Amino acid sequence: MLKLxxxxxxxxxxxxxxxxxxxxxxxxxxxxxxxxxxxYHIGGTKQTNYSTEPIVDVLxxxxxxxxxxxxxxxxxxxxxxxxxxxxxxxxxxxAQFEDMISLKQITRLHILEQNNQMxxxxxxxxxxxxxxxxIIQTYDSFKLAALHNSFSIKDYENQKQKWFQQLLNxxxx
Numbered sequence: 001m002l003k004l005x006x007x008x009x010x011x012x013x014x015x016x017x018x019x020x021x022x023x024x025x026x027x028x029x030x031x032x033x034x035x036x037x038x039x040y041h042i043g044g045t046k047q048t049n050y051s052t053e054p055i056v057d058v059l060x061x062x063x064x065x066x067x068x069x070x071x072x073x074x075x076x077x078x079x080x081x082x083x084x085x086x087x088x089x090x091x092x093x094x095a096q097f098e099d100m101i102s103l104k105q106i107t108r109l110h111i112l113e114q115n116n117q118m119x120x121x122x123x124x125x126x127x128x129x130x131x132x133x134x135i136i137q138t139y140d141s142f143k144l145a146a147l148h149n150s151f152s153i154k155d156y157e158n159q160k161q162k163w164f165q166q167l168l169n170x171x172x173x
Contacts, residue, residue: 005147005156006104008051017045020056024096024107028060031075035067036060037114042126049129050140059122060111068092068111081109086154090118124171125164135167 011017021041028036040059044052062068068083076082076094084093096107112119128135142163150156 003152004150005153006053006055008143008147009054010051011045011048014045014048017041017054017056020107021045021058024056024058024109027079028058028071028109031071033070035062035064035070037062040123040126042110042122046126047130049136051143055105056107058107058109059119059126060109061114061119062111063114065090065092065111065113081107090116121164121168125167128167128171139163 018041025039025041028034028039038059038061041056042059043055043057044050045054045056071094079096080098080100081094081096084095086093090113092109092111094109094111095105096109098104098106110122112122129139143160146156146159146163150159
């Protein structure tokens with residue numbers, strides 16, 4: 001099992017990751033009785049602006065998080081996508097694993113209810129990290145420092161979450 005985040009890469013092209021996103025998008029939209037409303041490709045594998053882990057981050061919206069149970073069980077498990085059981089507030093996280101030995105993630109689903117503040121926060125951060133060169137450079141430096149200062153994936157993810165929150169707070173002013 002991975003103790004630290006996967007090594008960062010700097011993308012020259014997003015083609016391979018776009019294909020993986022499109023497969024996941026198709027899967028989620030076409031599941032029988034799917035609760036999925038919208039699917040967005042987010043994060044570092046969507047663009048080539050900053051160093052990233054080779055994990056496709058997917059933002060998924062549903063009417064209600066209670067609808068996720070219909071996705072959770074066997075239908076997504078067949079595709080090696082499992083719910084991550086951590087203390088996530090008002091969101092559900094799922095991950096697709098390359099295999100069940102190393103637990104190396106290849107896709108991460110961030111599942112949120114439609115029309116809530118967290119959804120707008122995700123889309124705001126995504127827009128800033130796609131279009132604002134100063135924020136992109138600052139984030140790239142931050143990520144590399146956070147990687148070197150982290151003792152676990154959880155520590156690294158918590159540092160990123162704090163950075164995103166600070167960015168949102170500054171952007172709202």
